[in-house]
Amino acid sequence: MRLDKFLAEASVGRRKIVRTYIKEGMVKVNRQVITEPAAEINESSDVIEYLGKVVAYAGKVYYMFNKPAGYITARTDIVNKTVFDFFDDFKMNGVFHVGRLDKDTEGLLLLTNDGEFEHKLMCPQKHVEKTYFFWALGSLDKEDRKKLEQGIYIGKDEILTKPAKIKVHKYGMYKEFKNEMPMKNLKNIDSNYYNQPVVSGYLTITEGRKHQVKRMLKAVGCYVVYLKRVSIGGLMLDESLEKGQYRFLTEVEFQKLFEGL
Template sequence: MYFFDDDKMNGVFHVGRLDKDTEGLLLLTNDGEFEHKLMHPQEHIEKTYFFWALGSLDEENRKQLEQGIYIGKGEILTKPAKIEVHRCGMYKDFKHEMPIDNLNNIDSNQYNQPVVSGYLTITEGRNHQVKRMLKAAGCYVVYLKRVSIGGLMLDESMEKGRYRLLTEVEIKKLGIGRVI
């Protein structure tokens, strides 16, 4: 939202949120019903994130994520998620693929830190949920990018910080009906 002049927003607000260290798909609207249909947990709209994390995800960790996991004291179990591991191994083998300039958690002399990348799909929107879910499964997220909401995929041809109007086809892909 730092890219926009407050005086020209005319009631436009973000649909959901992204942490300041997370990038990717963020929708803007001035329609409260549109936002509610997309973000309310009862609507079960899937949001998919690509991540790189320090650590590894064994079969038990994956099952916890898929069945629901406790992410904080006094919180209820998360709704079941979908997890797809993309890459796993040692940092030294994947450091050239990770879109991260500086990792303070890795000793530069010892690159035998396990890392994992993948896609996590959730239907809720709790505070820092993806990071907290992966942390509860034994991983520390170092890169996070939202790549889809419902059936709408991030337009990878757009530069970071750019925006455009959705097409009617894209609005339909969100799975919430027609929005005017």
């Protein structure tokens, strides 16, 4: 195994970072300083040290996390709480989030120390589907749905979005669904919102532009007040996980992520 790959999978840091550590002489193999990231080592018998401490081989890890609203998808932040606040620091060195969810978006977030896994899921050419459940102020008629399905302009100097899938779940007036919609996101809405039309549904996209789901729905006249990612590829969020809880992916779930690729 390559030395940089070993260190990354042992949660010392991401592949790019550990290459720097190696080149700067911070790593020893069998008590000898090695400065070549591509150096081959035997993870079973060689003794690897980083800054004088023996590194144990942890292997690749894959977490499913049910992200709550109010946390940003980042390692650290001087102002906001982050998704890593839910994890024990000692076992998360080298682990990173796969893609991002907005601060007020809930749901399925994956974390790993496997860079190839991240690339395969996030690479635009792979067209991995991500499905979001939403509540929005507004309505979605047949023409609106067609625009979303065929591609729509969501920003100046941006190309059309790639074709999406839209499925309407419920629609009607806000007063009919007020007990199902999160009130905290409606604090800045006109006081007459009880008589506004609302719609819920599922939007499936294969891109990852900033605030893409919200911007796509805004482009057809809908203001998103609740958003939750429910699936990536063939992997569904485990709804038995409480918000803020996480667990390892099972082998079956791992395979579902890449079905059809």
